[in-house]
Amino acid sequence: MKLTMRLGPRSYDIILRRGALGRVGQLVNLDRSVLVVTDTGVPQQYLATVLAQCAHGVPVVLEQGEGTKSFATIEYLCATMLEHGFSRADAVLALGGGVVGDAAGFAAACYMRGIDFINCPTTSLAQVDSSIGGKTAVNLAGTKNIVGAFYQPRLVVADPDTLSTLPPRHVSNGLAEAVKAGLIGDAALFELFEKGDIEQNMEEILYRSLMVKKTIVEQDEHEHGCRAALNFGHTIGHAIEASRGLARHQLFHGECVALGTLPMLESRALRTRVRAVYKALGLPVRIRYDGDEIYSHLVHDKKAASGTITLVKVKQAGSYRLEKTPLHELRAMIGEGIG
Amino acid sequence: MKLTMRLGPRSYDIILRRGALGRVGQLVNLDRSVLVVTDTGVPQQYLATVLAQCAHGVPVVLEQGEGTKSFATIEYLCATMLEHGFSRADAVLALGGGVVGDAAGFAAACYMRGIDFINCPTTSLAQVDSSIGGKTAVNLAGTKNIVGAFYQPRLVVADPDTLSTLPPRHVSNGLAEAVKAGLIGDAALFELFEKGDIEQNMEEILYRSLMVKKTIVEQDEHEHGCRAALNFGHTIGHAIEASRGLARHQLFHGECVALGTLPMLESRALRTRVRAVYKALGLPVRIRYDGDEIYSHLVHDKKAASGTITLVKVKQAGSYRLEKTPLHELRAMIGEGIG
Numbered sequence: 001m002k003l004t005m006r007l008g009p010r011s012y013d014i015i016l017r018r019g020a021l022g023r024v025g026q027l028v029n030l031d032r033s034v035l036v037v038t039d040t041g042v043p044q045q046y047l048a049t050v051l052a053q054c055a056h057g058v059p060v061v062l063e064q065g066e067g068t069k070s071f072a073t074i075e076y077l078c079a080t081m082l083e084h085g086f087s088r089a090d091a092v093l094a095l096g097g098g099v100v101g102d103a104a105g106f107a108a109a110c111y112m113r114g115i116d117f118i119n120c121p122t123t124s125l126a127q128v129d130s131s132i133g134g135k136t137a138v139n140l141a142g143t144k145n146i147v148g149a150f151y152q153p154r155l156v157v158a159d160p161d162t163l164s165t166l167p168p169r170h171v172s173n174g175l176a177e178a179v180k181a182g183l184i185g186d187a188a189l190f191e192l193f194e195k196g197d198i199e200q201n202m203e204e205i206l207y208r209s210l211m212v213k214k215t216i217v218e219q220d221e222h223e224h225g226c227r228a229a230l231n232f233g234h235t236i237g238h239a240i241e242a243s244r245g246l247a248r249h250q251l252f253h254g255e256c257v258a259l260g261t262l263p264m265l266e267s268r269a270l271r272t273r274v275r276a277v278y279k280a281l282g283l284p285v286r287i288r289y290d291g292d293e294i295y296s297h298l299v300h301d302k303k304a305a306s307g308t309i310t311l312v313k314v315k316q317a318g319s320y321r322l323e324k325t326p327l328h329e330l331r332a333m334i335g336e337g338i339g
Numbered sequence: 340m341k342l343t344m345r346l347g348p349r350s351y352d353i354i355l356r357r358g359a360l361g362r363v364g365q366l367v368n369l370d371r372s373v374l375v376v377t378d379t380g381v382p383q384q385y386l387a388t389v390l391a392q393c394a395h396g397v398p399v400v401l402e403q404g405e406g407t408k409s410f411a412t413i414e415y416l417c418a419t420m421l422e423h424g425f426s427r428a429d430a431v432l433a434l435g436g437g438v439v440g441d442a443a444g445f446a447a448a449c450y451m452r453g454i455d456f457i458n459c460p461t462t463s464l465a466q467v468d469s470s471i472g473g474k475t476a477v478n479l480a481g482t483k484n485i486v487g488a489f490y491q492p493r494l495v496v497a498d499p500d501t502l503s504t505l506p507p508r509h510v511s512n513g514l515a516e517a518v519k520a521g522l523i524g525d526a527a528l529f530e531l532f533e534k535g536d537i538e539q540n541m542e543e544i545l546y547r548s549l550m551v552k553k554t555i556v557e558q559d560e561h562e563h564g565c566r567a568a569l570n571f572g573h574t575i576g577h578a579i580e581a582s583r584g585l586a587r588h589q590l591f592h593g594e595c596v597a598l599g600t601l602p603m604l605e606s607r608a609l610r611t612r613v614r615a616v617y618k619a620l621g622l623p624v625r626i627r628y629d630g631d632e633i634y635s636h637l638v639h640d641k642k643a644a645s646g647t648i649t650l651v652k653v654k655q656a657g658s659y660r661l662e663k664t665p666l667h668e669l670r671a672m673i674g675e676g677i678g
Contacts, residue, residue, distance in 0.1 A: 075410045078479055078486050085639065110486045113476065114561075137452065140417055147417050147449045149488065222453075300424070 001207055005132060006218050007152060014132055014156040014214070016206055021046060021120060021159040024093075025053035028118055028155045032056065033090040035081055037104035039064045042096045042122055043165050050095055050120065058084050062100065069103050069138040071147070077107035091116035091154075097123035098130035098253065102148070105136030109151035119153040122162040124174025125254055128181065128209035131156050133217045133230075143300060144238055150222055158210075160203055169252070172281040176254030178209040179277055180261060184232050185212035187318030193277045229320050232312040233261030236334060239297035240289065251284065258283040259338050266315040273317075275339075286339030295331045340546055344471060345557050349491040353471055353553070355545055360385060360459060360498040363432075364392035367457055367494045371395065372429040374420055376443035378403040381435045381461055382504050389434055389459065397423050401439065408442050408477040410486070416446035430455035430493075436462035437469035437592065441487070444475030448490035458492040461501040463513025464593055467520065467548035470495050472556045472569075482639060483577055489561055497549075499542055508591070511620040515593030517548040518616055519600060523571050524551035526657030532616045568659050571651040572600030575673060578636035579628065590623065597622040598677050605654040612656075614678075625678030634670045 003014040015027060024030065033056045038047050041064035051057040060080060062068045081090070092115065094104035101119050108117035121131035137148025163171055175198065182190030189208040192201050213230065220227040237260030241253060251259075258278050262285070265271045275285045298309065309330065311323045325333075342353040354366060363369065372395045377386050380403035390396040399419060401407045420429070431454065433443035440458050447456035460470035476487025502510055514537065521529030528547040531540050552569065559566040576599025580592060590598075597617050601624070604610045614624045637648065648669065650662045664672075 071410055071414045075479070082480055082482055082485055082639075110488065112485060113474070113487045113489050135452070140414070141421055143421055146421055146451060148452045149449065150452050300421075 001203070003207075003210055003214055005152070005214055007221055010134075010152040010221075012152060012154055012156065014158065014210060016127075016158045016160070016203065016210065018161045018203075019159060020157050021049050021122075021162060022053075024050060024118070024120060024157050027157060030054045030057075030091075030093075033058065033081075033084060033086050034118075035060060035077065035084075035086065035090075035092045035104075035107075036095060037062065037077065037092060037100055037107075038095040039068065039097075039100050042100070046095055046122055046162060050093065062103065064099070066099060066139065066144075068099050069145075071138060071140070073103050074107050074110065074138060077104065078111050081107075081111050086111065086115070088112050088115055091118055093118040093120060094131075095120045095122060097121065097126045101126055101131055102135075102137050102145070105134075105151055105153065106138060106148050109136055109149040114151065117151060117153045118155050118157070120157045120159070122159075123166055124163055124171050124206075125177060126174070127158040127160070127163070127206055128174055129177040129213060131158065132210060132213055134221065142242060144242060158206065160206060163202070169282065172283055173252040173254035175205070175281055176258040176278075176283055178205050179274070179281075180232050180257060181209040181212040183261065183265075183274070183314050183317050184229050184312065184320040185215065185318060187316075190277070190317040193281070194273065196280060198281070226322075228310050228322055229312050231310075232314065232320060233257040233259075233264060235298065235309060235311060236260035236263060236294070236338075239294045240287065242297045243289065243293050255284050259285070259287050261314075262338050263333060264311060264313050266313050270315070270317060286337070288337040291331065291334055291336045294334055298330055298334070299327055340542070342546075342549055342553055344491070344553055346491060346560055349473070349560075351491060351493055351495065353495040353497065353549060355466075355497045355499070355542065355549065357500045357542075358498060359496050360388050360461075360501060361392075363389060363457070363459060363496050366496060369393045369396075369430075369432075372397065372420075372423060372425050373457075374399060374416065374423075374425065374429075374431045374443075374446075375434060376401065376416065376431060376439055376446075377434040378407065378436075378439050381439070385434055385461055385501060389432065401442065403438070405438060405478065405483075407438050408484075410477060410479070412442050413446050413449065413477060416443065417450050420446075420450050425450065425454070427451045427454055430457055432457040432459060433470075434459045434461060436460065436465045440465055440470055441474075441476050441484070444490055444492065445477060445487050448475055448488035453490065456490060456492045457494050457496070459496045459498070461498070462505055463502055463510045463545075464516060465513070466497040466499070466502070466545055467513055468516040468552060470497065471549060471552055473560065481581060483581060497545065499545060502541070508621065511622055512591040512593035514544070514620055515597040515617075515622055517544050518613070518620075519571050519596060520548040520551040522600065522613070522653050522656050523568050523651065523659040524554065524657060526655075529616075529656040532620070533612065535619060537620070565661075567649050567661055568651050570649075571653065571659060572596040572598075572603060574637065574648060574650060575599035575602060575633070575677075578633045579626065581636045582628065582632050594623050598624070598626050600653075601677050602672060603650060603652050605652050609654070609656060625676070627676040630670065630673055630675045633673055637669055637673070638666055
């Protein structure tokens with residue numbers, strides 16, 4: 001399947017096809033210097049598959065984990081390209097999950113003020129969400145994605161076969177973003193999760209999730225308006241992730257987002273249905289936290305402009321509304337936990 | 340005088356007016372958090388003038404010099420904004436020369452994936468050239484401007500009064516870029532230099548230089564074509580700057596560019612005229628160098644894509660031509676010095 005993200009001169013194709021990773025070189029020019037960025041969590045066979053298609057592939061294997069999203073990594077990636085004489089006509093290829101894509105994409109955006117970026121997501125999280133839309137970033141002083149660029153890839157190649165080597169918990173982690181996409185923009189996608197048999201419907205789930213995101217990004221590339229809908233569950237989710245997700249509880253991004261969506265559902269019936277879907281996927285539906293700590297993270301959220309924050313609320317699967325809320329009202333809303 | 344850079348949604352005004360620094364707040368909203376970035380070379384009175392107009396000004400005084408253009412500075416600027424709770428609605432204001440503008444602009448481009456950038460150039464170099472056009476960058480591993488972003492300011496405020504505190508050598512350094520502008524795009528501007536009485540004609544010189552640059556940037560914002568003309572003198576100039584300018588000879592950017600233009604002039608008569616102008620301005624017209632070393636810098640020039648480099652040549656003041664040259668031919672062209 002092929003989708004085209006239509007953004008004028010920054011338009012690009014998203015190829016979603018089993019086995020596509022072995023045919024990237026047929027889809028985009030790899031006959032040049034290509035920085036192939038991956039991490040220690042990505043099976044080496046995928047790196048070999050990509051490098052075999054590159055005339056001058058320069059592999060970089062980053063340490064797996066959120067800590068890799070740093071200025072130091074961007075400097076290292078740029079210095080590696082410089083050392084290998086990369087020119088404006090060369091490219092960066094990301095092979096991995098969201099961390100790899102975010103860091104490699106930001107390096108591609110900065111090096112010589114922007115060279116081609118090719119994204120080959122290998123996790124469900126990246127395939128349904130982070131690989132498209134052009135958000136690249138690193139973290140700083142414990143704040144996620146606070147520094148980065150809007151920088152669209154030239155091509156996205158999502159090969160669902162790569163999900164076969166992904167641990168089940170990681171697969172579910174990514175599917176949390178697919179559930180999110182269903183809740184804000186595609187009731188039929190959400191119902192696919194209720195029907196179960198995820199494995200069987202995986203390609204349709206990936207495709208429908210990408211369609212929801214593509215439609216929103218095309219309307220609002222730089223997040224001045226409706227793109228905020230994609231942050232459904234992310235405001236509280238990011239705060240949980242910042243405060244505990246990566247520390248004691250070791251919760252993944254999608255797991256935190258899943259938790260973050262629950263207080264944003266405006267119907268008890270829908271909340272029951274969503275909880276059932278999360279349970280079936282093995283996602284968490286309950287967490288206790290220090291409300292003051294979570295609140296302090298919310299106050300520092302980069303979307304918390306001028307004392308208000310835009311919350312995304314869903315009453316019925318398939319549609320959302322944006323609500324500007326004064327920050328101080330959030331403290332009561334988040335309480336001391338979820339569930 | 341007001342010029343408008345017309346780049347669609349990224350259009351902005353350039354205000355060129357004596358005393359304008361004291362009225363920035365009337366031209367753009369400073370009633371928000373504003374990171375005011377300057378350096379140790381900028382008179383403190385200008386910083387005070389700007390801060391007095393800011394509701395929540397956060398001053399940052401960087402170390403003067405090219406060494407400041409580093410990843411470390413960008414990280415520091417972003418961390419400072421984060422610490423002070425800057426949101427997407429806040430702004431960065433650069434107050435200084437090209438180094439300050441390049442670093443502050445890149446930080447503005449990256450922080451939260453882009454916040455407002457206001458540029459108040461206080462040197463002749465920045466007022467005629469670097470403050471407009473949207474190129475921001477830092478250096479890496481000895482290579483100038485290898486990492487950065489195309490990021491247009493919201494407003495440029497150039498106050499010629501600030502040039503009164505600039506040492507004469509710095510004034511001439513910036514005027515080298517004005518001579519360049521005349522040579523590639525405005526014969527009358529070049530003739531102003533031949534007539535002498537620079538002080539008297541300063542505002543016209545600044546205005547005409549900005550017009551040349553504006554016209555080119557509007558046609559080719561991201562340097563896919565004719566914008567390369569602005570690199571007239573810069574290919575060899577950058578190489579001189581990288582190899583010796585900042586080390587033994589302590590040459591300034593404009594001085595290196597002036598030297599770099601000479602081998603690109605295609606008429607003996609014009610070369611004589613340009614040398615006379617440079618001499619009158621106190622700019623260098625002769626340098627001995629290690630040709631192999633200069634060549635090795637040229638090979639690493641970020642514009643040296645795929646073994647060729649685009650040179651900008653001028654036969655008659657006011658017009659240029661671009662010439663793709665194989666890198667290896669450059670070695671003979673640069674010889675062992677200029678003049």
